[in-house]
Amino acid sequence: MDHFDYRAGYLAAENVPIRRIAETVGTPVYVYSTATLERHFRVFAAAVADLGALVCYAVKANGNLAVVRALARLGAGADVVSGGELQTALVAGVPAERIVFSGVGKSEEELAAAISAGVMQINVESEPELRLLNQVALAMGCRAPAAIRVNPDVDAHTHEKISTGLSENKFGIDWTAAPRLYARAAAMPGIRLNGVAVHIGSQLTCVEPFREAFHRVRDLVAMLRADGHSIDTLDLGGGLGIPYGNEDGPLPSPVDYAAAIRHALADLRCQLILEPGRLLVGNAGVLVTRVLYVKEGTARTFVIVDAAMNDLMRPALYDAFHHIVPERQPACGVVPRVVDVVGPICETSDTFAAERPLPPVVAGDLLVIRTAGAYGASMASSYNARPLAAEVMVSGDAFAVVRERETVADLLARQHLPPWFEWPTPATPAATPVAKSATSGADAQP
Structure with missing residues (x-):
C-alpha cells in the first residue's frame, strides 16, 4: 500500500497534487510520501516485534537526509556502507549505538x-x-x-x-x-x-x-x-x-x-x-517526468520524456520493470497505445519501458514512474552533463524540497582547467549563460 492515488482525475501524493509539485519545482522530480514511509516501517516493526530485533534501515536504498530522518524518528537504526552514509545517518539523528557499518x-x-x-x-x-x-x-x-x-x-x-x-x-x-x-x-x-x-x-x-x-x-x-x-x-x-x-x-x-x-x-x-531498505522506501517514492515528444518511428512509437537513465538507472542496469502511469487519470474506455518510454540520453539503454501499453499522451503531459523510492535518486549521476533531479517530500497537504535541483552551473563550478590552459575568450564559465527549459524546468530553482 502507498499514498499515491487519483483524486478528482489527477494523481496526488497524499493530499498534494503531483501537478502542483511539477509546476512549482520542475521535472524530473522525485516525490516521497512521509505517510507511506511511516506505514511501511510500522508494518515491518510490528511483524518482528516479538523477536526483539533492532531494525536498521539500509541507507544505500535512499540516502536522502529527510528520508533517513523520517525513519529515525520512528526508532530505526541504520545500516551504512560508506563514511558518507555514516555521516548521513548521524546528521539525520540516528544514534551511533544503533548504526551497523557494512x-x-x-x-x-x-x-x-x-x-x-x-x-x-x-x-x-x-x-x-x-x-x-x-x-x-x-x-x-x-x-x-x-x-x-x-x-x-x-x-x-x-x-x-x-x-x-x-x-x-x-x-x-x-x-x-x-x-x-x-x-x-x-x-x-x-x-x-x-x-x-x-x-x-x-x-x-x-x-x-x-x-x-x-x-x-x-x-x-x-x-x-x-x-x-x-x-x-x-x-x-x-x-x-x-x-x-x-x-x-x-x-x-x-x-x-x-x-x-x-x-x-x-x-x-x-x-x-x-536491515530492510527497499521494503521501506521503494513504494514510498515516484519519479515525475514530462513528455517532450511523441515520435512515430517505423516500427515503434517513442514517448520521449525529460527524465533519463541518469535519474533512474534501474531499468538500464537491471532490466528492471517500473509501472508507469499518466498523471491525468485516463477516461473510462480509453484505448491504450503500445509505446516505448525513453529518455533523451544518447544510449539505447535509456529506456524506461519497451512495448508498454499506455494511454495516449502528448507533449507536455506528466508521467509518473512508480516504485522509484529505492535505488533511484541514490544511484543517480550527471551523465551527459545532466544535473541531478530535485527531491520533494510530502506530508498530508504540505510538501517541501528536500534536495535542491542541481544546475549546469553547479556542475561546471566543480571543474577547473589546468594552469597551462587559458580560458577561451570572451566567454568564461561564470559568464556563460545556462539556458533554462520552460518545458522541463531542468535548471529551475525550487
Whole structure:
C-alpha cells in the first residue's frame, strides 16, 4: 500500500497534487510520501516485534537526509556502507549505538570514523579487513566492536547483479571457513568480536532462500559457541522483495519473513539485527517526468520524456520493470497505445519501458514512474552533463524540497582547467549563460 492515488482525475501524493509539485519545482522530480514511509516501517516493526530485533534501515536504498530522518524518528537504526552514509545517518539523528557499518571495501579512514563515532558493530568481510581494523583500533587505544559477515552459498533466486550470498560473490567469508577466522580474531587485542552477519541478496521474491541461509547461520553459531566464542548478535541483513507490477504471484510479507526467522533462530538468545531498505522506501517514492515528444518511428512509437537513465538507472542496469502511469487519470474506455518510454540520453539503454501499453499522451503531459523510492535518486549521476533531479517530500497537504535541483552551473563550478590552459575568450564559465527549459524546468530553482 502507498499514498499515491487519483483524486478528482489527477494523481496526488497524499493530499498534494503531483501537478502542483511539477509546476512549482520542475521535472524530473522525485516525490516521497512521509505517510507511506511511516506505514511501511510500522508494518515491518510490528511483524518482528516479538523477536526483539533492532531494525536498521539500509541507507544505500535512499540516502536522502529527510528520508533517513523520517525513519529515525520512528526508532530505526541504520545500516551504512560508506563514511558518507555514516555521516548521513548521524546528521539525520540516528544514534551511533544503533548504526551497523557494512561493506566489502571499507577504507582505513572509514574504519577509524566508525570507531570514533561509537557505532554498534562493524561487519568485517575479509581477513585483510579484520587485520586492518585491529591495527586501527589499537592505534586509537580501543577495541572495535565487530561481527564477521559469512557467505552461506545460498542462491537467492534474484537478479544476478544483486545476488550477494553465492560463493562466487565478492561478499563475506565462506561460511565453512568462518571458524578459522573467528579463532584468529579472538587473538587480536583490538577486536571485540561477538556477532555473525549474513546478507544473501536483494529483491527476494520467496522465503525459502532466507530459511536455508538462516539454518546455516544457526549451525555456524552452534559451532562457534562450541569453540568458546561468545555470539551475542545476529545481523540477518535485508532483501525482502516489493511489488513493482510485473510479479507472477504474491510476494512474501514481513509476517512470512518473521516466521522464517522465528523458526530457525528465535531460541539462540541473540540480539537480532534486520536491515530492510527497499521494503521501506521503494513504494514510498515516484519519479515525475514530462513528455517532450511523441515520435512515430517505423516500427515503434517513442514517448520521449525529460527524465533519463541518469535519474533512474534501474531499468538500464537491471532490466528492471517500473509501472508507469499518466498523471491525468485516463477516461473510462480509453484505448491504450503500445509505446516505448525513453529518455533523451544518447544510449539505447535509456529506456524506461519497451512495448508498454499506455494511454495516449502528448507533449507536455506528466508521467509518473512508480516504485522509484529505492535505488533511484541514490544511484543517480550527471551523465551527459545532466544535473541531478530535485527531491520533494510530502506530508498530508504540505510538501517541501528536500534536495535542491542541481544546475549546469553547479556542475561546471566543480571543474577547473589546468594552469597551462587559458580560458577561451570572451566567454568564461561564470559568464556563460545556462539556458533554462520552460518545458522541463531542468535548471529551475525550487
